[in-house]
Structures are given as C-alpha cells and as structure tokens.
Amino acid sequence: MKHLHTLLAASALSLLSAGHALAEKVSITDITGREVEVETPVKRVILGEGRQVFFTAVLETEDPFARVVGWRDDLKEADPDSYAAYVAKFPKAAEIPSFGGFKEGTFDIEQAVSLKPDVMILNLEAKAATDEAGYEEKLAKVGIPIVYVDFREDPFKNxxxxxxxxxxxxxxxxRAAEFNAFFTAQLAKVTDVIAAHPEVARPLTFVERAGGYSEDCCMSFGNANFGEMVELAGGSNMATPFIPGTFGTVNAEQIIASNPDVVIVTGGSWEAYVPGGDWVGVAPGADTEVARKKLAALMQRPGFTGVKAVSTGDVHAIWHQFYNNPYSFVAVQQIAKWLHPDLFADLDPEATFKELHSRFLPVDYRPGYWVSLK
Structure with a gap:
C-alpha cells in the first residue's frame, strides 16, 4: 500500500510538472513592434472587440469561445447575423461578460481585472485611445498584458x-500557418492575374463606406482597406486623391465630376444602429432582393445622378465587415470579378468563402454577402 501511495504521489508530481512545462512565459512581438511577455498558451482571454471572434474561430474552430472570459459588446449590433449564428451554435457566448469600447471611454478596467485574463487582445485602431488613457501601464501593473493585432489599418500586410x-x-x-497559406494562395489568384496583364485598363471605382447609414454623402476609403482592395483587384480607387488616410469623405459634386465606372457600397444589418435606415443589409443569410432594392434606391441620390456606373448598372454592395477581419481576400476576389469579369471568368469567390467555412469555421456558410444591380 505504501508503495502504491509513493507511485501515486510520483505520478501526481509528474503531471504537475508536465502542466507547468506546457505553460511558459514567452516574449511576443505584437503588430506595433512591442515586446510583450505572456504566459502561453493563454487560457483566459479578453477580446477587445467582439468581431475578433472572426479570427478566434479560425484557430479554435471546435469552440471559438473556449478561452474568452470577456469581450466588447459590438458584434451583436455591428453584425447581428453573425452573432446569431455563433450564439445558436455556442449558447454560452451570450453569457460572456461584455464591456464598452476604448474609443468611447466606456471600458471598465476594474471589470477587466476581475476576469483574471492572461492577455487582452486589442485591434491596432484602439491604440491611440489606450495610450491616451494609459491603459497599457495600468493593466501591466496588475499583470494583464495587451497584445495588438491588425486586420483593418493594413490588412494585406498585417x-x-x-x-x-x-x-x-x-x-x-x-493552424495559423495553414490559414495564412490559404489566405496567400487565394489572394494570389487575383494579384498574379493582374500582374500578368499590365495592359488591362483599371476601371475607376468609387467605394462608398456604409452607404445609407447616415444622410451624409459620402464616406469612403483612401489608399488603404477597401481602397487597397480595389487596387489589388485591378481597379483605380477614385477617392485616393481626396482622402489622405484610410477613411474620409468625398462630396457628391466630386463623385459626379469623377464619373466612376464602378460603384461599390459596403453594407450590413444595422437595424440596431439606424432603425429603418437606408443601409444595404448584405450579410450572411441576407435577403438579396431587399438588399438590391435598397442599393438601387441609394443610387437615386444627387451624388450619383448621371454617373456612368449607375447608367450601366455596374453598381454593387458588399459586406462591410470584410474591412476588419481575416477574410478580406474573399472581398478582393469578388471585386476583381466585378471589375474584370472576362479576366476572372473562372474565379468563384463564393466557392472560396464556402471552402473557408468548411475548413476553418464552425458555422455554416450562408449566402448574402454581396449583391449587384446588373
């Protein structure tokens, strides 16, 4: 019996040592170049944005919420269709403690501490607000490291x-390497073709950011984000000369003067933000006929009167959330298909997105992410 106790004690000690060996403190270089000490693999994570589930789902497909102890409350309102799909499959997601945004100043540092996270993941665009509020130092003092990632500011590099x-x-x-290989190969299906055809004309393309979200005309993108997607897809982004950064506004008179060949409107189901608004509700499982009618109505605004794209019907809407998640290459494929239908006759962005879902995501693919007037 004594020998058995000795064996059990030795086994327990061995298991304990193995457990400690599995978790080790490592130095991770985040997207800003900061060196951050984190005990990995992390077990308790705070997501600084609910839409970060788009990448945790890739890494931990069996349960994207397994390590999430807190998250920002934006997914339910910014992308209710995706939120509903994830909560239907993982009901516990609805019970995860949530908090407000850093930019809005509604983040509760005491709540974060109470959740005892190993790490907090923040998007790069939150850094200015966290710097101003001194969150990095405050959280570091209580042993909570911040790691920044980026899918929005420079998505194809970061x-x-x-x-x-x-x-x-x-x-x-x-798993991350497997996804990155898929990302690179699928993006190359567009960029390699464009590089091989330097003689092809680049259609002048205006991307309206969140068209119909407000009455103002018109939010757009400079040479980054959707603006870069247009360029990668073989187009010329109309707003680049007028918007020095990533986001900005182009007035209606400029759209008429520039006379774009193609118009692309980003949209989503934004009933929570703008009830009954004119936004185009493209999203997973969207009613594309309703979306098409709303897109056509947006083209009746003064800024689009007589514009070439509207006259030819070369007007499209696409899921806004492509602007801030790892699936941006799908949007590049679809934009390329719109800009150069002959060059990309064999490219099937929907098949690409279906494969992404089947290989990397726990929720089923549902069409509705884009629609065209043509």
Whole structure:
C-alpha cells in the first residue's frame, strides 16, 4: 500500500510538472513592434472587440469561445447575423461578460481585472485611445498584458502577421500557418492575374463606406482597406486623391465630376444602429432582393445622378465587415470579378468563402454577402 501511495504521489508530481512545462512565459512581438511577455498558451482571454471572434474561430474552430472570459459588446449590433449564428451554435457566448469600447471611454478596467485574463487582445485602431488613457501601464501593473493585432489599418500586410501572433498566444502555430497559406494562395489568384496583364485598363471605382447609414454623402476609403482592395483587384480607387488616410469623405459634386465606372457600397444589418435606415443589409443569410432594392434606391441620390456606373448598372454592395477581419481576400476576389469579369471568368469567390467555412469555421456558410444591380 505504501508503495502504491509513493507511485501515486510520483505520478501526481509528474503531471504537475508536465502542466507547468506546457505553460511558459514567452516574449511576443505584437503588430506595433512591442515586446510583450505572456504566459502561453493563454487560457483566459479578453477580446477587445467582439468581431475578433472572426479570427478566434479560425484557430479554435471546435469552440471559438473556449478561452474568452470577456469581450466588447459590438458584434451583436455591428453584425447581428453573425452573432446569431455563433450564439445558436455556442449558447454560452451570450453569457460572456461584455464591456464598452476604448474609443468611447466606456471600458471598465476594474471589470477587466476581475476576469483574471492572461492577455487582452486589442485591434491596432484602439491604440491611440489606450495610450491616451494609459491603459497599457495600468493593466501591466496588475499583470494583464495587451497584445495588438491588425486586420483593418493594413490588412494585406498585417493579417498574416496577426494570425501568426494569435497562433503563438493560443499554441496553435500550425493552424495559423495553414490559414495564412490559404489566405496567400487565394489572394494570389487575383494579384498574379493582374500582374500578368499590365495592359488591362483599371476601371475607376468609387467605394462608398456604409452607404445609407447616415444622410451624409459620402464616406469612403483612401489608399488603404477597401481602397487597397480595389487596387489589388485591378481597379483605380477614385477617392485616393481626396482622402489622405484610410477613411474620409468625398462630396457628391466630386463623385459626379469623377464619373466612376464602378460603384461599390459596403453594407450590413444595422437595424440596431439606424432603425429603418437606408443601409444595404448584405450579410450572411441576407435577403438579396431587399438588399438590391435598397442599393438601387441609394443610387437615386444627387451624388450619383448621371454617373456612368449607375447608367450601366455596374453598381454593387458588399459586406462591410470584410474591412476588419481575416477574410478580406474573399472581398478582393469578388471585386476583381466585378471589375474584370472576362479576366476572372473562372474565379468563384463564393466557392472560396464556402471552402473557408468548411475548413476553418464552425458555422455554416450562408449566402448574402454581396449583391449587384446588373
């Protein structure tokens, strides 16, 4: 019996040592270049934005919420269709403690501390607000490191890096590498073709950001984000000369003067933000006929009167959330298909998105992410 007790004690000690060996403090370089000490693999994570589930789902497909102890409350309102799909499959997601945004100043640092996270994941665009409020130092004092990732400011440079960072944090390096290989190969299906045809004319393309969300005309993108997507897809982004940064506004008179060949409106189901608004509700499972009618109505505004794209029907709407998640390459494929239908006759962005879902995501693919007037 004594020998058995000795064996059990030795086994317990061995298991305990193995557990400690699995978790180790490592230095991770986040997307800003900061060196951050984190004990990995992390077990308790705060997501600084609810839409970050778009990448935790890739890494931990069996349960994207397994390590999430807190998250920002934006997904339910910004993308209710995706939120509903995830909560239907993972009901506990609806019970995860949530908090407000950093930019809005509604983040509760005491709540964050009470959740005892190993790490807080923040998007790069939150850094200015966190710097101003001194959150990095305040959280560091209570042992909570912040790691920044980016899928919005410079998505085609930073998405693979950000997925690699998350792979390190989660101990899912191989899974992150598998996704990054898919991302790169699918993006190349567009960029390689465009590079091989330098003689092809680049249609002048105006991207309206969240068209119909407000009565103002018209929010758009400079040479980054959707503006860069247009360029990668073989177009010329109309707003680049007028918007020095990523986001900005172009007035209606400029749209008429520029006379774009193609118009693309980003949209989503924004009933929570703008009830009964004119926004185009493209999203997973969207009613595309309703979306098409709303898109056509937006083209009746003064800024689009007589514009070439409207005359030819070369007007499209696409899911706004492509602007801030790892699936941006799908949007590039679809934009390329709109801009150069002959060059990309064999490209099937919907098949690409279906494959992404089947290989990397726990929720089923539902069409409705884009619609055209043609």
């Amino acid at each position: 998405t693979p890096k950000s997925m690699q960072i998350m792979g390190q944090l989660y101990g899912k390096e191989a």
